[in-house]
Structures are given as structure tokens and as C-alpha cells.
Amino acid sequence: MSSVDAPVIVPAAIVPAVIILVAMEEEAAPFLAAATAVAPPVVVGKSRQQRVTLAGREVLLVQSGIGLVNAAGAATSAILAARLVDPAATPLVISAGSAGGVGVQVRVGEVVVGGDCLNSDADARPFGYALGQVPGMPARYAGAAAALDAAESPARMPDGSTVVVQRGLLVSNDKFVGPELAESLRVLFPGVLATDMESVGIAQTCFVYGVPFVAIRGISDLCGPVGDHLTHVDDAAERSAVVVLETLRRL
Secondary structure, X not given: OOOOOXXXXXXOOOOOOEEEEEOOHHHHXXXXXXXXXXXXXXXXXXEEEEEEEEOOEEEEEEEOOOOHHHHHXXXXXXXXXXXXXXXXXXXXXXXXXXXXXXXXXXXXOOEEEXXXXXXXXXXXXXXXXXXXXXXXXXXXXXXXHHXXXXXXXXXXXXXXXXXXXXXXXXXXXXXXXXXXXHHHHHHHOOOEEEEEOOHHHHXXXXXXXXXXXXXXXXXXXXXXXXXXXXXXHHHHHHHHHHHHHHHHHHO
């Protein structure tokens, strides 16, 4: 790889208190709309990093691209950028945006806070690991306790309606989950609430670097047709952002 192709870590003058990672432009939009200050974006590898001020806090907003590897790479570059400024930096990392509802009690328009996250594609059981556990890693990645509690505080949409928040197991993989796979996830991982394609990649990265993590995801669909997701992704992203902002206010 030439020096031109090598990923660049861009240092910032101020270590962000929070790193928010989203996969898509639609998921970044509500945060940019709510920001009281916005710096020009910087492209780092395949991700887009932007310094913003949200709820009075310095935040690095990162659009990673879709999938576990993109998310893990973007999380790594963001954490290392913070540590170029302060080697002891431990910013709170939040996985935000949309997710598919898996739990039978979950509804479109609600928000799922990942009390635990795991990789539903990981299966090293012949070697003594739990289903969903990557060898050498924890069986599950627990969300940061203070952030979990703050995320369950009442949050309201601009029209005054309260966002329904559920806290529980969120699983990730690199598949768009349809009805058959959703049913399989319910059987294999009892109590699972939602699924996405990024959170556990971010969670594993945060575990490796010793920084706190939480996933806060709006439910865009119930693992049905792709069109359901496309119809509701903007609303799901907005609801996720509303809960994230309320979480930042309460921390």
C-alpha cells in the first residue's frame, strides 16, 4: 500500500467527550440538524468525521458506511484520533441510527437500547465458546451503565410525543434480516429485541480499546420487506437521535 492509499488519522485540538457512529447519511442528518456548531467534514479512510456540538458537548460524528468491518474501522480511527491528543482519552462511543425489530414486543417507531450486544454470525461452539461469541472476546458486550440508565429517561419528539424505549439484547451481523432469519434469531438468542449491521463491530472495538459503549437504535422495520426499512429509516434515525441527545443531557 502506498502512502497515498494509507488511512489517515486526523487529530483534533479538543478531545471529543462523545463519538457518535452512524452508518448512513440519513442517520447523520438529525444530528447535524440539532448541532449548535458544525465543523467541516473530514474523510478518513472510507468514513466521514465531523466535529459538532450537541447538548453542550463536543462530539465527533462519524458516518462509517454499512457493515461490521466498516463500523469497526471507523470506530478505531475515531478512538485513535482522540488518543493522538490525549493518550488516556476514553470518550463515550454511541452506535446510533436504525435497526430491525426482532422481539415480538418491539414496534416500529420505538427505540432499542442495547443492554448487551453480540455477533449473531459468530459460532465457535466446537472450541467451547458460546454462540455469538468471537474467540478471545466476551460472550456479550455490555453497554456502559450510566449511558444505559440515561438512555431510558423520558425523551420527547418535537411534537411532544414520548419515545418508547426498550432495553435488552441487540445482535449484529452482515445480513439484511428477513422473516425467516428473524425467527431463527428469536430461537437462538431468547429475549433478543433488535438487529443491525454495525453495533457489535463498534462494541468489540470499544472493548479492545477500553472505552465505554452504548447502542441506541430506532426501529425502522420488523424484519419484513426492504421497502419497510426504506419507508421508515428517516423516522427511526430521528427517534434514535432524540434519545441520544437526551442521554447526553443527562450524563
